Amino acid sequence: MRLPAILFAASAAAFAQAPTGIDLGAIDRAAQPCNDFYQYACGTWMKNNPIPADQAGWGRFNELADRNRRVLRTILEKAAVDSSARTPAEQKIGDAYASCMDEKTIEAKGLAPIRPELDRILRISGKQALAEEVARLQSYGISALFRFGSGQDSKDATKTIAQLGQGGISLPDRDYYLKTDAKSVEIRAKYLAHLRKMFELAGRTPAEAEGDAKSVMEVETSLAKVSMDRVALRDPQKRYNMRTVAQLVALAPDFDWSTYMKTLGVSVESLNVSAPDFIQGMNGILGGNLKPYLAWQVLNTAAPRLPSAFVKQDFEFFSKTLSGIEVMPERWKTCSLLVDRGLGEALGQKYVEVAFGKSGKERTLQMVGEIESEMAEDILAIPWMSEATKQQSLAKLKLVANKIGYPDQWRDYSSVKITRDDLLGNVSRMDAFNYRRMLDKIGRPLDKSEWSMTPPTVNAYYSPAMNNINFPAGILQPPFYFRDGDEAANYGAIGAVVGHELTHGFDDQGRQYDGEGNLRDWWTPEDAKAFQDRADCIVNEYSGFVASGDVKLNGRLTLGENGADNGGIRLAYMALMDSLAKHTLSEMGGYTPEQRFFLAYGQIWCQNIRDEEARKQALTNPHSLGRYRVNGVLQNMPEFQKAFGCKTGQPMVSPNACRVW
Ligand SMILES: [Zn+2]
Incomplete structure (x- = not known):
């Protein structure tokens, strides 16, 4: 030794x-x-x-x-060359990558790809329409109010069951909405400004954007307040709460669960509600105006894939303010990641x-x-x-x-x-x-x-x-x-x-x-x-x-x-x-x-x-x-x-x- x-x-x-x-x-x-x-x-x-x-x-x-990313880049650039010799899998990964790299087409389309969804949100009226829209958004990867999916039954590990969990906030953790130290207050002020700028980019007048931003902040803060913290979430016993659908309805009666499940094509008698207090607390905000909040979820999810003005503003807040990153990564990095996330296997x-x-x-x-x-x-x-x-x-x-x-x-x-x-x-x-x-x-x-x-x-x-x-x-x-x-x-x-x-x-x-x-x-x-x-x-x-x-x-x-x-x-x-x-x-x-x-x-x-x-x-x-x-x-x-x-x-x-x- x-x-x-x-x-x-x-x-x-x-x-x-x-x-x-x-x-x-x-x-x-x-x-x-x-x-x-x-x-x-x-x-x-x-x-x-x-x-x-x-x-x-x-x-x-x-x-x-x-x-590894550079290896992926080589694979993707090769697959992106339009050719009949490509296998079906190569066509998919190659064209997904090509569509992400094609910033000219993205600029030309502007907000058109998400406009129908934003219009649909504006037309929401009543409980049933809200539940339909939440299901629709979630079904293609947009966060809205809570999370719903499937997962292993913790008490019968051979089975897969429906799982309902907390979600719906855009900052990295509930604490970002709740902490009162100077840095947290500063980040919230910057988030509010970011919301306003994004709504303005999406065509709202400054006054409308101001109102929308405040409304989003209120909804997300309400959701944060009833969310479990990360330490509590680590406790698998606390996360295991089997409920019948009738019990779920009793927990949050103002949400139309039946329409929601039907829209998703899901039929269950019971499910695990991992955060019952959250679902119950969420019920309290359903009577308010959720349109700006839902529009924001659409805009926020799409932002990195919209024209460059949106990409830049999204970067300013989520990368620069929250993580200190100075410059945007080269486009190929973002696009390789996008294919890895969507067509990973x-x-x-x-x-x-x-x-x-x-x-x-x-x-x-x-x-x-x-x-x-x-x-x-x-x-x-x-x-x-x-x-x-x-x-x-x-x-x-x-x-x-x-x-x-x-x-x-x-x-x-x-x-x-x-x-x-x-x-x-x-x-x-x-x-x-x-x-x-x-x-x-x-x-x-x-x-x-x-x-x-x-x-x-x-x-x-x-x-x-x-x-x-x-x-x-x-x-x-x-x-x-x-x-x-x-x-x-x-x-x-x-x-x-x-x-x-x-x-x-x-x-x-x-x-x-x-x-x-x-x-x-x-x-x-x-x-x-x-x-x-x-x-x-x-x-x-x-x-x-x-x-x-x-x-x-x-x-x-x-x-x-x-x-x-x-x-x-x-x-x-x-x-x-x-x-x-x-x-x-x-x-x-x-x-x-x-x-x-x-x-x-x-x-x-x-x-x-x-x-x-x-x-x-x-x-x-x-x-x-x-x-x-x-x-x-x-x-x-x-x-x-x-x-x-x-x-x-x-x-x-x-x-x-x-x-x-
Ligand atoms: Zn580990």
């Missing part, structure tokens, strides 16, 4: 063999690993990688996402053909297997859990399914009509297809083969209700996974991600579901209490971390993710230890395998972020900022401290180290 004193004086021979998987050039050698490991691992990277003007932040995730299939090697899938599967067996060992070794709960945990772990890369069966978009000259029509049809597809699942058995991320996505997820972990092809690449790269670094990067997802099965939310995906309490009360106490330690720890200025992280909002980070890296480390016991790894670049493991982990989180964005994320994102995903975790971890020779009293050695798993 190397000590810090000789960390910077490794032999020339050791330096000669540069490890793949960590970026030696990213390291800030003036920083001390035991004082601020994030600065040490990422300091020079942060200095050399300022945030691009069109981004809210920039990190290693973004670098990879940017590479047709584009994803092409992406996988071009960019995903077979070895990535095999190696990841092998690593998943190793980390799952480490989790079993970890569970058995836990001092605070009874034998009974351990056996239940192991039974759940055994049932975790692994999905790697891309779906077994690709989604069939053949019924979606896509043309080269109709961007807004294309988007409406793509959204309508995806929404219909979701509604059609109501009453059907659950399909566990579904993916909720597209293949080029740089991310991964665990689904507690399906009890599976999912790794899209997009993340199985450097800097997460290096084919034939240094094993120590691969364990520290993709290994920690695998461990993170697996730990989600046992975090404060995941632990409430059993191996079949049912929301069922399988913990003894003593073990649940022991878990809670340990989780509270993490809540307190992360609540102290500063996001920006006077805004700190919300330890309760980020608990699940922080727990997964802390547990996940431990599992990956155990897997590295087992691997090292079988075959030793030599020192590389002046670092031991253990040190490379932690450097690789630290470096996947290298990040620069704008103040506005950090603020927004602290309010809305269940993940902690990169700095704390590194330092928060490692200050809890004796294995890290040993690898770098950190001593009690140094900042990277927490005096109150937290540990759940």
Whole structure:
């Protein structure tokens, strides 16, 4: 084990063999690993990688996402060339992209594509017409009042049921409407000005626009007031409230649910109302004038796809004011994203053909297997859990399914009509297809083969209700996974991600579901209490971390993710230890395998972020900022401290180290 004193004086021979998987050039050698490991691992990277003007932040995730986007661009530009040699799928993705890139046609059409919808809203009269319009808007992807869709039944995981939830606000979170600090007040004033400008662009007189803007703000503020906050929304028990349709009608009698369901072509006797207080509270605003609000929803959803005056104004508020982004991204980026969002599996299939090697899938599967067996060992070794709960945990772990890369069966978009000259029509049809597809699942058995991320996505997820972990092809690449790269670094990067997802099965939310995906309490009360106490330690720890200025992280909002980070890296480390016991790894670049493991982990989180964005994320994102995903975790971890020779009293050695798993 190397000590810090000789960390910077490794032999020339050791330096000669540069490890793949960590970026030696990213390291800030003036920083001390035991004082601020994030600065040490990422300091020079942060200095050399300022945030691009069109981004809210920039990190290693973004670098990879940017590479993936460029692959998509090549695929899409090729598919966009009008030719009879294209396959039907190529025609769809190519023409969707072409219609988005064709700004001349978009300018020429002006507001015409949404004019009929705006006129229809003006003609609304009475309860029935309102319900019809809300259903219509939602059916092609426009937010209105609340959300309705399908989802797995938490208490009978084999079934898909109708789900009704809160929604209908345009700012990123209810807190944006309710907080009274100076910054929040300022953002609301800017939002009101934005609403006014957008209505004026849409042809309203200044006086009308002023009135419309105020009306929208009132409606959205009323919805925000009755919305559950994000911490409450993380509680799956609170979100589970089965109601008959008659009970729903009693909850919000002023909404014509019967017409609404009929318009959507849905027939159910009961449904899960995830936020009953919201639905009840929403009833209180139905008597007012909702026309400006509904018109705004149409305008706001369409804005990025309307003529440039709308695109610019939309950017000014939602990107510049809320996230601090300075310039608009190039059009091709917006258009690639649009196709990924609407026809993600047709584009994803092409992406996988071009960019995903077979070895990535095999190696990841092998690593998943190793980390799952480490989790079993970890569970058995836990001092605070009874034998009974351990056996239940192991039974759940055994049932975790692994999905790697891309779906077994690709989604069939053949019924979606896509043309080269109709961007807004294309988007409406793509959204309508995806929404219909979701509604059609109501009453059907659950399909566990579904993916909720597209293949080029740089991310991964665990689904507690399906009890599976999912790794899209997009993340199985450097800097997460290096084919034939240094094993120590691969364990520290993709290994920690695998461990993170697996730990989600046992975090404060995941632990409430059993191996079949049912929301069922399988913990003894003593073990649940022991878990809670340990989780509270993490809540307190992360609540102290500063996001920006006077805004700190919300330890309760980020608990699940922080727990997964802390547990996940431990599992990956155990897997590295087992691997090292079988075959030793030599020192590389002046670092031991253990040190490379932690450097690789630290470096996947290298990040620069704008103040506005950090603020927004602290309010809305269940993940902690990169700095704390590194330092928060490692200050809890004796294995890290040993690898770098950190001593009690140094900042990277927490005096109150937290540990759940
Ligand atoms: Zn996570």
